[in-house]
Amino acid sequence: MSFEVYKSVFYAKDSTRGECFVIDQRKLHLDLDGNPTKLHEATYIMGPSTIKCLVKNGTAEKPLMLKDYAILKNIRHPNIVSIQNFYDEAGEARFVISWVDGTLLAWIKSKKGQQGIIESSHISSRPSTTFRQIIIGISKALDCLLQHNIYPSEIRIEDVYVRVKGGITTVKLLVYEAQLATSRNTTASNQNAQRIKLWKDVKGVADKCVELAGLKKQIHPDCDRFLKYIGAGNVKWLEDYPDEWNDDKKSCYLKALVASDSKYVRSKLQLIGFTWPDYSDFLNNLITDQVTRLDIKYNILDPYDYLRLCRNLVKHWLSLPSNLREKNDDYAFFLRKMEKWTPRIWCNLYEAIGWPPNSNRF
Incomplete structure (x- = not known):
């Protein structure tokens, strides 16, 4: 397999590290179920540091834009896929992103996901602590973006990934299209409408997870209230919701x-x-x-x-x-x-x- 090396259009902030390079291995990253994702496996070289990473390509319908990279490049959060760099290949943009193991959809459908997402009793079923942390993680990711006045165009379950390390599953939201809201380009009422829409998107992701896990019909009433509370209060309040209180x-x-x-x-x-x-x-x-x-x-x-x-x-x-x-x-x-x-x-x-x-x- 031939590798191609691209020099980034951006340089590392630390001048001692020199230029940044991406080696795109021309290999689609396999999901947790063995099916290919739309991400390419790559190696990211910055001075003496070499790390494995992934490359996100745009599409004809949704090309990646330099303006989106400029908005998202400095965001670092445990529940957000980091956009580490940007380069151009034959006139098409590419985002260099941090490593993920697979999609949330594939994780839920896997045997490990099915075992880790449901806690059942003879009366009802409820999302596990792991599943609850997934929903809270997505909420924290959106909350972080909003605190930076960054408004993703949408939040879809297809753009939610997981990193599995040491038996711990961490959810990661990939955002590659967003708007930086300022007083010049949007009004307070428009920002509020956007927030409502984005929290509705997060609820939609949670509902889809519940449906895929087979919890929809017998979900515990307290857990149902937890899911409906998404976006109603701040994320700390959601994290401390009483559905799991002892x-x-x-x-x-x-x-x-x-x-x-x-x-x-x-x-x-x-x-x-x-x-x-x-x-x-x-x-x-x-x-x-x-x-x-x-x-x-x-x-x-x-x-x-x-x-x-x-x-x-x-x-x-x-x-x-x-x-x-x-x-x-x-x-x-x-x-x-x-x-x-x-x-x-x-x-x-x-x-x-x-x-x-x-x-x-x-």
């Missing part, structure tokens, strides 16, 4: 809500129509004990007082009379009651309030 995290969240500004929390509860659950003998006995034994009063018309009751019970569970605890020494017993009385309670509260300002996250 009981300690739920307890911590209750304490944070009650420890924060009560007016702030009350206003948010009012917006979502949050109320006390229907009375039961169990709940009534707990309230009566709090009033008679500890002289703590609750207003059943105030939803904030319900959270205050729940916080107090969880915090002081073991100090309750044994008959009220129904002989359960773990406050998780009461959390299950809360979740039964108010289905999706953690999702509802989190979407309305998030973590209160200045709260100490678990």
